Amino acid sequence: MTFTKTNCAVCHVAARLTCTRCKVVRYCNGEHQKQDWPQHKSCCRPFREQQDAQLGRYLVATHNVMAKQIIFVEDPLVVGPKWFLTDEEKSSSIVPCVGCYTPCRVDKHHCRNCRWPVCSIGCEHEKLECSVLSLGSAPRTKTDVRALVDYYRHDALLVLKCLLLQQQHPDRWRALLEMQSHEEERLGTELHQEAEQRIVGYLQQRFLQRIKQSKQRDSMPSDYEPQLLHRLCGIIETNYMVIELSTGIELSGLFRQACMMEHACQPNCYFQFDAATQRIAVRAGCGLKKGDHLKITYTNILWGTQMRQHHLLMTKHFSCRCARCEDPTENGSYVSAMRCLGDVSKSCVGVQLPVDPLDEKTQWKCDTCPMVVDAAYVTEVQTHMTEQVESLLAGRPTASHVELLLARLSQLLHTNHFHMFNLKHTLVQLYGHEAGLELATLSDLQLGRKQRLCNELYNVCHLLDPHSIKLAIYVSTILIEMTHTLEERARRQHTEAAALLEQAELRLKEAQDVVEKVLDSVAGKKLNDKLQQHFAEHYKLTATLKFNK
Ligand SMILES: [Zn+2]
Numbered sequence: 117m118t119f120t121k122t123n124c125a126v127c128h129v130a131a132r133l134t135c136t137r138c139k140v141v142r143y144c145n146g147e148h149q150k151q152d153w154p155q156h157k158s159c160c161r162p163f164r165e166q167q168d169a170q171l172g173r174y175l176v177a178t179h180n181v182m183a184k185q186i187i188f189v190e191d192p193l194v195v196g197p198k199w200f201l202t203d204e205e206k207s208s209s210i211v212p213c214v215g216c217y218t219p220c221r222v223d224k225h226h227c228r229n230c231r232w233p234v235c236s237i238g239c240e241h242e243k244l245e246c247s248v249l250s251l252g253s254a255p256r257t258k259t260d261v262r263a264l265v266d267y268y269r270h271d272a273l274l275v276l277k278c279l280l281l282q283q284q285h286p287d288r289w290r291a292l293l294e295m296q297s298h299e300e301e302r303l304g305t306e307l308h309q310e311a312e313q314r315i316v317g318y319l320q321q322r323f324l325q326r327i328k329q330s331k332q333r334d335s336m337p338s339d340y341e342p343q344l345l346h347r348l349c350g351i352i353e354t355n356y357m358v359i360e361l362s363t364g365i366e367l368s369g370l371f372r373q374a375c376m377m378e379h380a381c382q383p384n385c386y387f388q389f390d391a392a393t394q395r396i397a398v399r400a401g402c403g404l405k406k407g408d409h410l411k412i413t414y415t416n417i418l419w420g421t422q423m424r425q426h427h428l429l430m431t432k433h434f435s436c437r438c439a440r441c442e443d444p445t446e447n448g449s450y451v452s453a454m455r456c457l458g459d460v461s462k463s464c465v466g467v468q469l470p471v472d473p474l475d476e477k478t479q480w481k482c483d484t485c486p487m488v489v490d491a492a493y494v495t496e497v498q499t500h501m502t503e504q505v506e507s508l509l510a511g512r513p514t515a516s517h518v519e520l521l522l523a524r525l526s527q528l529l530h531t532n533h534f535h536m537f538n539l540k541h542t543l544v545q546l547y548g549h550e551a552g553l554e555l556a557t558l559s560d561l562q563l564g565r566k567q568r569l570c571n572e573l574y575n576v577c578h579l580l581d582p583h584s585i586k587l588a589i590y591v592s593t594i595l596i597e598m599t600h601t602l603e604e605r606a607r608r609q610h611t612e613a614a615a616l617l618e619q620a621e622l623r624l625k626e627a628q629d630v631v632e633k634v635l636d637s638v639a640g641k642k643l644n645d646k647l648q649q650h651f652a653e654h655y656k657l658t659a660t661l662k663f664n665k
Pocket residue numbers: 124125126127128129143144145148
C-alpha cells in the first residue's frame with residue numbers, strides 16, 4: 117500500500133511531481149499544482165503541534181477533516197521486531213528473520229557474518245547492525261535450542277536499532293531523544309529490572325562492550341552506557357506503536373509525530389503502515405472539526421476502566437482522564453458493572469459501580485440500595501471470572517458450554533460486562549456455524565437469541581467506539597452475523613422477506629464501510645473476503661426469494 121496518489125490531482129494523467137509538504141498528492145506539472153493549491157490547502161497536513169503542561173506535546177486539527185482522509189504521512193524513526201513479547205514468545209524456537217522479520221527456525225539458516233537467524237540464505241539485513249551483532253560469540257551448537265533461543269533475543273534488536281541511529285541518522289537520533297522516557301518513574305520497578313536482565317545487560321555484555329576492540333569501532337556507536345540503553349527502553353515502552361503487517365507479523369515502530377498523538381479510550385484517528393517504505397499514514401477515523409485533538413488508543417478498549425488504567429500506568433506511566441474513564445458507567449455501556457451484590461435472593465435490581473473509577477481502591481456502590489463493597493472484593497471476583505472465561509475460550513467450546521458459563525456469570529455481572537461481551541461475541545459466531553447448529557437447523561428461538569445477542573454487542577461497541585475505529589474487526593464480525601440472521605429469517609417468513617433482506621443489505625454495506633479501515637490486517641482481509649462472498653450470496657438469495665413470491 118502506498119499512500120501517495122499516482123495521478124495528477126487536476127488532469128488525472130500519470131504524474132511524478134509530489135506535493136513536498138504532505139507527500140500525498142501528485143501533479144503533472146507546476147502549473148497544475150499552483151492551480152490546485154486553493155483546494156488542496158485545507159487537506160495538506162491539516163494539523164499542528166501544540167504543547168501544554170498537562171498533555172505535553174499533542175496534535176490539533178487546523179481544518180475540518182473528512183472521515184478516512186489522510187492527515188499526514190510520516191517516515192519512521194525506527195521500525196524493528198515486536199517489542200513486547202509474551203513468555204511463550206521469549207522461549208520459542210521460532211524467531212523473526214533479522215532481515216525481513218518472517219518467522220524462521222532459530223537453528224536453520226544463519227547470516228554468514230553475524231550468525232543471527234535468517235529466513236533463507238541470502239536474506240540480508242542492515243550492515244552496521246550486522247557488524248555489531250558479529251562481535252558476539254554465537255553458540256556453536258546446532259542442537260541446543262535453549263541456548264540458541266537465549267542468545268538470539270530479537271526484542272533487544274529494537275534497542276540496538278535505536279542506538280545505531282547515532283551514526284546512521286543523527287537527525288532521527290536527536291528526535292528520538294526528545295521523546296518521553298519516564299526514566300525516573302521506571303527506576304526500581306519490575307519493568308526496569310526486566311529490561312536490565314533481558315536487554316541492557318545482554319546487549320552490553322554480548323556485543324557493545326566489545327566495540328572498543330573492534331577494527332570497525334570508528335563506524336560504531338561510541339555512547340552505549342547502561343543508562344542510555346535504559347533511557348531507550350523507556351522511550352520505546354512509552355511511545356512504541358504496534359504495527360501489524362498484512363502477513364500477520366507484528367512489528368514495533370517509533371514515529372516522531374504519530375507518537376505525539378494523545379491517548380484517549382475513544383479514538384478519532386487510526387493509522388496504516390506501508391511495509392515497502394515503512395511509512396505510516398494517520399487517517400481521520402471520523403469527521404474531525406478544526407481544533408479537535410488527534411487521538412489514538414494505546415490500550416484495549418474492550419477492557420473495563422480498572423484494567424485499562426492498570427495497563428496504561430504499567431506500560432505508559434500515565435493515568436487516562438478521558439470522559440469514559442471518569443464515568444462510572446463508561447459512556448453508559450456498563451462494561452465494568454456488577455449486579456447488586458447485596459442479597460442472594462436478588463430482590464435489588466441495581467448495579468454495583470465504582471464511586472471513583474480513577475481510584476484503584478475505590479468503593480463500589482449499588483445505584484439503587486445502600487450496598488457498598490470494597491475494591492479488593494470486586495478484584496477478587498473479577499480475577500476468578502477472568503480465569504474461567506479464558507480457560508473456556510481457550511478450549512474451543514461449543515455454544516452450550518458458552519451458554520452455561522454465561523448463565524453462571526450473569527448472576528454477578530451486568531449483561532454488558534466485558535466478560536459477558538467476550539462470551540457473547542463467541543456465541544454469535546457459534547450459532548449458525550457450529551456442526552449441528554447450522555443456520556437452517558437453528559430453532560426460531562435460537563435464531564432469535566442470535567439476533568438479540570448481535571444487537572446487544574453492536575450497541576456496546578457503538579457506545580465505546582461510535583465510529584468503529586478501534587473495534588472495526590469486532591463490529592464487522594457482528595454485522596456479518598446480523599446479516600446471516602436476517603437472511604435466515606427472510607427464508608422462513610416469506611411475507612416479511614423483502615423488508616428483512618433490505619435490512620440485511622444495509623448491514624452488509626455498513627460492514628463494508630467499517631472493514632475498509634482494517635484492510636491492511638490479516639483479520640481485516642479475511643473478513644473482507646468473507647464479505648465479498650456474502651454480497652454475492654445475498655444478491656442470489658434476494659433474486660431467488662423474489663422469484664418464488
Ligand atoms: Zn495535470
